[in-house]
Amino acid sequence: MDAMASIPKRVGEIRFGLLSPREVRKMSITPIITADTYDDDGYPIDMGLMDMRLGVIDPGLICKTCGSRAGDCPGHFGHIELVAPVIHVGFNKLILKSLRSICRNCSNFLLEPQRKNEYLEQLQQLKIMGHSTDDLVNDLFKEARKTKVCPHCNEEQVEIKFEKPSDYIENGEKLTPTEIRERFENMSDDDVRLMGMDPSNARPEWMILTVLPVPPVTVRPSITLESGQRSEDDLTHKMVDIIRINQRFQENREAGAPQLILEDLWELLQYHVTTFFDNEVSGVPPARHRSGRPLKTLTQRLKGKEGRFRGSLSGKRVNFSARTVISPDPNLSINEVGLPYAIAKQMTLPVNVISRNLEKMRQYVARGNDVHPGANYVIRADGRRIKVTDVNCTDLAEKLDIGWVVERQLQDGDIVIFNRQPSLHKMSIMAHHVKVLPYKTFRLNPAVCPPYNADFDGDEMNLHVLQTEEARAEAEILMKIQENILSPRFGGPIIGGIHDHISGMFLLTRTDNDISKNDALDLLRKSHIRQLPEPAGYRDDGEPYWTGKQIFSQLLPDDLNLEYVAEVCFKCDECDRENCENDAYVIIENGELITGTIDEKGIGAFKGHIVDKIVKEYGSTKSAEFIDDMTRLAIRAIMRSGLSFGISDEDIPKEAQMHISEIISNAEDEVKRLIEAYEARELEPLPGRTLDETIEMKIMQKLGVARDKTGDVAGNHLGLDNSAVIMAKSGARGSMLNLTQMAASVGQQAVRGERIRRGYTGRTLPHFSKGDLGADAHGFVKSSYKSGLNPTEYFFHAVGGREGLVDTAVRTSQSGYLQRRLVNALQDLEVQYDGSVRETRGVIVQFKYGEDGIDSTKSDYSNPETIHSIVKSVTGKEVEQ
């Protein structure tokens, strides 16, 4: 609560630079000279790597430097004085370029003074304009490298070669880091600027380390194993190595050891410092742990998906979240999410106690933390957090006062955020109202599956509880399900009926089935409709009846007018419109369904015209209500007759089977004839194709036609009384192709769009003779799923199926990366108040968003039809063609 009390501060900017040796010493709390960590009593050694002044990690202890506890103490740096300078690996390339472009004698940049000034001015210009200086600096390096004689001291320049990992060879001799450092030290500030560096933040000699900062212990915490043994962090291990070598180097040098040994030690020191920064430098064997595992040093910590930047800084972890399996509940509103009691009792949201809610909050606290809408914590006015328990709840409730905060358990109506990964679009995270329910799964209306791309085969979802009023208001206004019915991707509804909703609606509205009063009332029972319309007619026995279209019409707004072609449309050459014999032309007049069947094109997710129209004309609340009622009605409707599918639904009469096998054998004969023509070299190749390609294409085409024909035969025998046909035609699930494969013939199996050719030399399987081009030798499956596949067919089917699996696996990774790149490139774009689109630097990307400034979900308000209808409504004249 302290954070709330003070005004939140904003970080204005962050400046980058190199650490100078002086700075390293200044920020260091102590030099580190002992390679050992703890003494025999397990106490950290002073000036050792675990010095108490470097920060605290053990809970309960107090930091010797800043006096705060573990968690609050940020840690403090130490430093190691390196006996000899070493090169920082990250800067190898720049050091080489710099060495090549400065004089080996006088350290001047190898350019005429006049050129230098020109370049300096250009650099200055670029900086003011906010452009990158990289290209210019590279040109500079290139130009300087070409200079063979120093224009300042006339010293002849020598080519410097770089040898991995960090040796610089001049005249066949290795330049020591000390020598390099000396050259850099002598450079003037202007020359440093020419190298693209800012001399106040980064001088070239700082790329060669003389002092090494020792990261605080909070960066490299040691863990205590169960056995009581301490296990040190990888970085600590590396530091130990560095200190050891550093010491040995010093001892040897003081003892006057031969140059050769000193050089070896120097190289070893370089190795350890190198691997301390980066353990994956090419040409350097990675430093390993005792177990043989390569150490994770600084670079490895930052890099990659699980690294500091992508893993920890951009991907934050949160409290107040829950995750469990999801399951459907059609009785919930689309705006609701069913939350298990067990979770509701754990998750809280803070409520400030004011005079108006004091009594209510007392009741929450008084119930304790175990009776459902209770409270788990109270925060006193002084900021103390107290856990509510059975023991203290009555006591706390009494003491509760204005200015306290109660962390109250979730209850019906609270707004929460619900999410399913992968979060590919903004509709993957939406806000729901809580409905606390028994059992242990999150419940959601099946109509909201499409935006989340969820199903109930074991999917899990995450739920987050919002902790501030601002966040809750934002969620309510912007993120609620009903505000996201339209997808900005195509401006149409992404929430609507699925599966059974569609088949149910189809069955209800298709035929003029008469529905008795009892049934009609039962159908509408779960909706908000409380009155039946005038009956459509009376039966012979005097009982009134209603039609399915009438029942559905009750859900529609009274002044809705709409005309469209339904999914069941047979795409006849000439459309009979309202007289369509398949009842596929939908006309809704004044909220009354006159003709047509309601199917996927009407109420389905992605395609539903009615849903689309209702959202755009009547607003989100109305549409949420419509979707709720419609889905419930559809489910009641499908329950009236039931919709099931069994193996007997794939049965087709004997003569149809005969017909199918005839078609297939005809096709096989044709293929045989093609092959004969091919072998006799009588086949005419298609333009631009070889003969082999031509025959493949022709065979593929012949067999494809044959499969379609068998499908037609099967389709003719399976009418709209077959539930699979109902599902396919109404767009609820599956297609006629699926049905064809089940009932008639599976068809050609393909790998990369071609017939199966791989396998043994000259043939796919040993069952066939070499060079056989026939249909069955290359993966044509003439059986249907129902009749069963023979062994070779089964094998080919598996081959084709495997390709599909591999394809999906590859595709998800590729499209995931594409998505990441797109989002990364475009995330800073924002529409400004003047309608332009700009990025963070203020660069204008579009002068008007999308050339017309129109939001894709609302584009219908600006299309020609709207203008026509406005003109019509004002003048009363028809202007549409």
Next chain:
Amino acid sequence: MTLSEATINSMVDDLPLPQNMVNTLKEDAIKAGVTKKELEEIIQQVMDNYGYACVEPCEAVGVVSAQSIGEPGTQMTMRTFHYAGVAEINVTLGLPRLIEIVDARKTPSTPMMTVALEEGYSDSRDEARKLAWQIEATHIGHLGDVTTDLAQMQLVVDLHEKTLTQRDISVDGIAGIIRDKLNVLVKISEEVDYQIIIQPNQPSYRELLQLAKNIHNVTLKGIEGIKRVVIRKDSDEYTLYTEGSELNEVLKIDGVDVTRTYTNNIAEIYEVFGIEAARNALVKEAMDTLSEQGLNVDIRHIMLVADIMTCDGEVKQIGRHGISGEKASVFARAAFEVTVNHLLDAGIRGDVDELNGVTENIIIGQPIKLGTGDVHLVATKPVKGESV
């Protein structure tokens, strides 16, 4: 009293509406014959509707566009080769093509051109055929058989008479081109008609075999890089479809309709026609790729992507070597790819991260300046005694 066309125009033209809306409004008003009062009412309503249809300021349109294009990626096919329009030419489609467009590759994996023809060429199959021969790269392999005569140390090319006349190439011409390009001795055989004899400069086997190889790479006619040309009749005119793309060269040929000739190589369009054309080509290619897969994506999203790729005057890639790599923020670059290098470079240059973008602020842990985070409310403390 109905308004005259001129009055309607003057009333409607200056409205701050997109051009297509202005046009429809004008047409409708003229057709309906509106009075001044009616037109004012209509304009008022249309303006209200347009105002409602506009994007709201501070909307994070970038992310929405990126998601709208990225999300259907999972539903696209991976099949690299497919046949589109012309059965004879392979074109990359689906996800690989979309990635290629966004990557701003120099050459697509299957470059292809649609060459529209000018009048006089487009209605005659023969003229179209002639043009096709002018465009398609012709190699010696197309025209005849090459035999290596080891005894005489020479190559003997027997040309097919029919093909030569068909492609309108003369024996002398072939001999000349080979002589020029390979710089060897070329003789037209005196004994046999349609035979060329080619001898290497030095009589060595090495030279001879090298020559036998090189001779197949000489383009005798047409444009190098265009492997195949297919003629097709679309509606009532002949159009050429080429495998391989050389926009600049093809446009130089007489009879090619410069205004309607198209290539799927965006880099070439940029070079020949400039950045605006490249931007439109990006939109068209991406839109076609998506709709071919049956995916419905609003064009505004694609335009935004195309615009950010081209807004600096050159076609930049979406990714590390393009837009993401040139971001102002060190943190944003470090969080995307090649983390460590960006940090080291930033240190050297003494960069300052001004924390304006999204990633930076997430890393720092403060609200982002986008959407509702970009709006600031300032409350004045109510003065005592004053009611609100």
